[in-house]
Amino acid sequence: MASAAEGDVGAVVELATVLRCGFQDLSLNKLATSLGASEQALRLIISIFLGYPLALFYRHYLFYKDSYLIHLFHTFTGLSIAYYNFGIQLYHSLLCVMLQFLILRLMGHTITAVLTTFCFQMAYLLAGYYYTATGNYDIKWTMPHCVLTLKLIGLAIDYYDGGKDQKSLSSEQQKYAIRGVPSLLEVAGFSYFYGAFLVGPQFSMNHYMKLVQGQLTDLPGKIPNSTVPALRRLSLGLVYLVAYTLLSQHITEDYLLTDDYENHSFWFRCMYMLVWGKVVLYKYVACWLVTEGVCILTGLGFHGLDELGRAKWDTCANMKVWLFETDPRFTGTIASFNINTNAWVARYFFKRLKFLGNKQLSQGLSLLFLSLWHGLHSGYLVCFQMEFLIVIVERQAASLIQDSPALSSLASVRVLQPLYYLVQQTIHWLFMGYSMTAFCLFTWDKWLKVYKSVYFLGHVFFLSLLFTLPYVRKAVVPRKEKLKKME
Numbered sequence: 001m002a003s004a005a006e007g008d009v010g011a012v013v014e015l016a017t018v019l020r021c022g023f024q025d026l027s028l029n030k031l032a033t034s035l036g037a038s039e040q041a042l043r044l045i046i047s048i049f050l051g052y053p054l055a056l057f058y059r060h061y062l063f064y065k066d067s068y069l070i071h072l073f074h075t076f077t078g079l080s081i082a083y084y085n086f087g088i089q090l091y092h093s094l095l096c097v098m099l100q101f102l103i104l105r106l107m108g109h110t111i112t113a114v115l116t117t118f119c120f121q122m123a124y125l126l127a128g129y130y131y132t133a134t135g136n137y138d139i140k141w142t143m144p145h146c147v148l149t150l151k152l153i154g155l156a157i158d159y160y161d162g163g164k165d166q167k168s169l170s171s172e173q174q175k176y177a178i179r180g181v182p183s184l185l186e187v188a189g190f191s192y193f194y195g196a197f198l199v200g201p202q203f204s205m206n207h208y209m210k211l212v213q214g215q216l217t218d219l220p221g222k223i224p225n226s227t228v229p230a231l232r233r234l235s236l237g238l239v240y241l242v243a244y245t246l247l248s249q250h251i252t253e254d255y256l257l258t259d260d261y262e263n264h265s266f267w268f269r270c271m272y273m274l275v276w277g278k279v280v281l282y283k284y285v286a287c288w289l290v291t292e293g294v295c296i297l298t299g300l301g302f303h304g305l306d307e308l309g310r311a312k313w314d315t316c317a318n319m320k321v322w323l324f325e326t327d328p329r330f331t332g333t334i335a336s337f338n339i340n341t342n343a344w345v346a347r348y349f350f351k352r353l354k355f356l357g358n359k360q361l362s363q364g365l366s367l368l369f370l371s372l373w374h375g376l377h378s379g380y381l382v383c384f385q386m387e388f389l390i391v392i393v394e395r396q397a398a399s400l401i402q403d404s405p406a407l408s409s410l411a412s413v414r415v416l417q418p419l420y421y422l423v424q425q426t427i428h429w430l431f432m433g434y435s436m437t438a439f440c441l442f443t444w445d446k447w448l449k450v451y452k453s454v455y456f457l458g459h460v461f462f463l464s465l466l467f468t469l470p471y472v473r474k475a476v477v478p479r480k481e482k483l484k485k486m487e
Contacts, residue, residue, distance in 0.1 A: 028042060028043070035245060036245065036248070036249045037245075038139070040085070040138070040139040040140075041139060043084060043085050043139075044085060044139055044198060044199075044287075045241075045287075047081045047084060047085055047198055048198060048199065048287060048290050048291055048294075049290065050081065050194070051194050051195045051290075051291065051294030051297075052230075052234070052293070052294060052297065054077050054194050054195075054294075055195065055230075055294050055297040055298045056297070058070070058073065058298055059223045059224075059297065059298065059299075060223070063214060063217075063223045063299070064214045067186075067212050067213070068185060070189065070212045071185040071186055071188065071189030071212065072185065072189070073189075074188075074189040074190075074192055074193045074194065075185070075188040075189050075192045077192070077194040078191070078192025078193060078194050078197045079094070079192055081194055081197060081198065082141075082144065082192070082197065085139070085144075085198070086140065086141040086144075089140075089141040090141070092124075092128065092141050092145060093141070093144065093145055093148055093191070093192075096120075096121060096124055096145070096148065096149075096152065097148075097152070097187060097188055097191045097192075098184070099120065100117065100121070100152045100155065100156070100187065101182070101184045101187045103116055103117055103120075103156065104155075104156065104159055104181065104182065104187075105181065108163065109159060109160055109162055109163020109164070110160065110163070111160065113156055113159070113160060114156050114157055114160045117152060117153055117155075117156035118153055118156070121149045121152050121153055122149065122153075122372070122373075124145075124149075125142065125145055125146055125149045125373070126372065126376065128141070128142040128145060129142055129375045129376045130376060133375070133376060133377070135442060135443050135446070136442075137440070137442075142375075143198070143199075144197055144198045144199070146373055146374070147196070147197070147198070147199065147200050147202070148191055148197075149373070150202055150341070150344050150348075150373070151190070151191060151202065152191070153348065154176075154202070154204065154205075154344060154347075154348050155178075155182075155187070155190070155205050157348050157352075158176045158177055158178045158204060158205060158206070159178045159182070161173045161174075161176065161177035161178075162177040162178040162179045162180075164177070172347065175206070176204045176206055176347075177206075178205055178206065182205060186205075186209070186212075189208070189212070190205050190208045193208065193300075194294070195291055195294035195295045195298060195300060195316075196291060196295065196300075196316070198291075199287045199288065199291055200288070200291065200318060200338075200340060200341060201288070201291065201292065201295065201316045201317075201318045201339075201340035201341075202340040202341055202343070202344045203295075203300065203315065203316060203340070207300070207315065208300070211298065211299055211300050216299035216300060216302040217299050217302065218302065218305065218311035223299075224299040224302060224311075225311070226296045226297055226299060226301070226302070226311075226313060227297065229296050229301075229311075229313045230293040230294070230296040230297035230301075230313075231293065232293075233289050233290070233292045233293035233296060234289070234290060234293035236289050236321060237285075237286050237287075237288075237289030237290035237292075237293065238286075238290075240282045240285045240286035240289060241282075241283075241286035241290070243279075243282055244279065244282035244283045244286055247279045247282070248279060248280075248282075248283070251272075251275060251276050251279050252276075253276065253280065253437070253440045253441060255272070255276075256272075256273070256276070256437065256441070256450045257441075257446060257449060257450065261453070262453050266454070266455075269453055269454055270430055270454060270457070273430065273433040273434060273437065273450075273454065274426070274429045274430040274433050275433075276433055276436075277429055277430075277432045277433020277434070277435075277436045277437075278429050278432070278433070280436055280440060281337070281436070284337075284338070285319055285321070285324070285337075288318035288319050288338070289318075289319055289321070291316075291318075292316050292317055292318060292319070295315075295316035296313045296316070300315065300316055301313040301314065301315050301316040301317070302315060303315040316340065317339060317340075318337075318338055318339050318340050318341070319336060319337065319338075319339065320335070320336035320339065321336075323335065323336035324336040324337060328421055328424035328425045328428050329394060329424070329428065330387070330390045330391060330394050330428060330431075330432070331391060331394060331395075333428070333432065334387070334391070345366050345369065345370060346366075349365075349366050349369055350362050350363065350366045353365060353366070360392070363388065363391075364388055367384040367385075367387060367388050368381075368384070370384055371383070371384040371385075374439075375442075377442035377443060378438075378442075378443065378444045378447075379438040379439055379440070379441055379442045379443065379444075379446075379447050380438075380439060380442075382435075382438035382439075382447060383435045383436065383438045383439035386431075386434070386435040386438070386458060386459075386462075387435060389459075389462050389463070389466065390431060390435070390462055392466065393462050393465045393466050393469070396465070396466070396469045396470075396473075397465070397469060400469060400472065400473050400476070400477070403473075403477045404473075404476040404477050405478065406476060407476060431458050431461070431462070434451075434454070434457065434458035435458065437450050437451070438451075
């Protein structure tokens with residue numbers, strides 16, 4: 001009788017568990033549907049905001065505690081977030097973290113460790129992309145794994161630099177070089193830190209260890225006075241999140257593929273692409289601002305004091321919002337968007353290609369790496385190819401205006417400045433939207449359909465400028481200016 005009763009109780013408990021999970025999923029589904037989002041997207045947003053209570057717990061109970069407790073806290077919370085979002089597939093990140101630790105331990109401060117890390121981590125990520133790819137944007141385990149991949153590659157390079165003679169390193173390399181051997185717990189805490197595991201930002205192991213050691217505070221001996229700066233970034237992130245939630249219901253990439261879009265006038269198609277290109281970036285801006293707030297709250301965002309003795313909290317800033325919203329140049333958007341990832345590529349990839357002796361080749365290879373890091377879809381390659389082309393043309397145009405007295409004086413006419421700014425911003429966001437079309441539509445059949453509808457305007461415009469600007473330069477730049485430039 002007892003065993004039968006126990007069996008009944010066990011069955012009831014199991015049924016209750018199943019029902020509870022089912023109701024939780026159902027409520028998440030309903031909430032996600034009402035917000036016009038997927039359940040996975042809602043889980044992601046919830047996980048990002050969970051960083052705030054976790055950061056508060058860390059500040060008040062762990063900030064000056066033993067290092068191993070902090071590493072355990074970061075590892076456990078990061079793994080829990082991974083499980084909540086991706087279930088058992090968290091084993092992908094766990095496997096790569098453990099193997100990375102073994103690579104560092106067994107191969108030491110060697111170039112072999114760097115090459116092994118780069119090949120293994122990138123191959124694992126690309127294999128993940130290959131086996132999970134669909135024609136749509138899906139939130140799956142590869143999303144945080146691409147962030148982790150850069151972290152672990154950067155860790156291996158910093159560890160390699162730590163074995164070199166300090167005099168042979170640049171000041172930047174000396175700052176990030178790891179002298180000691182990281183423990184498994186340190187590597188795990190660094191990898192799974194809840195404020196950056198899902199969507200970034202990137203930061204170095206040395207900076208993470210300063211956090212663990214209680215050095216990242218503007219008040220030595222006390223928890224950082226970072227609540228207000230964190231709330232500012234959170235508030236700004238919420239503004240962008242609300243804006244994206246409201247606007248994305250009416251301005252979508254799916255509409256670009258419809259017959260209705262194609263049947264509208266050419267100028268309507270261009271203007272829609274312009275507006276959509278701006279709106280679609282807001283989801284990234286929102287996520288990065290919210291996670292930056294988490295990093296600031298923990299102290300990880302601390303960047304020392306300025307000349308007036310005020311604390312700076314921009315170490316983990318992935319966005320320069322004012323620059324993003326106001327600068328009419330493509331290079332301005334690049335400098336203001338996904339800052340820490342761009343800094344990572346510059347530090348660990350672009351500058352390490354100095355031996356090639358060709359800056360443009362190094363830049364092209366860096367963008368190719370970024371394209372592969374984002375995924376295997378052709379749209380990524382087209383997007384970064386457009387970025388490369390646009391930046392080259394923009395620099396040519398800026399140099400031409402600067403060196404030509406006639407164009408320089410015309411550009412400096414004060415009364416025409418608002419008109420110039422309006423034209424620049426229109427060109428800027430039109431072709432940003434053009435580039436983002438390939439990035440967001442992924443597959444060649446989709447982005448090709450949209451590009452055909454606008455007659456490959458971006459490619460025609462910038463390739464034409466690329467080949468004609470040198471001839472314009474010959475015509476409008478005086479010989480003296482050319483000789484001075486050569487000297």
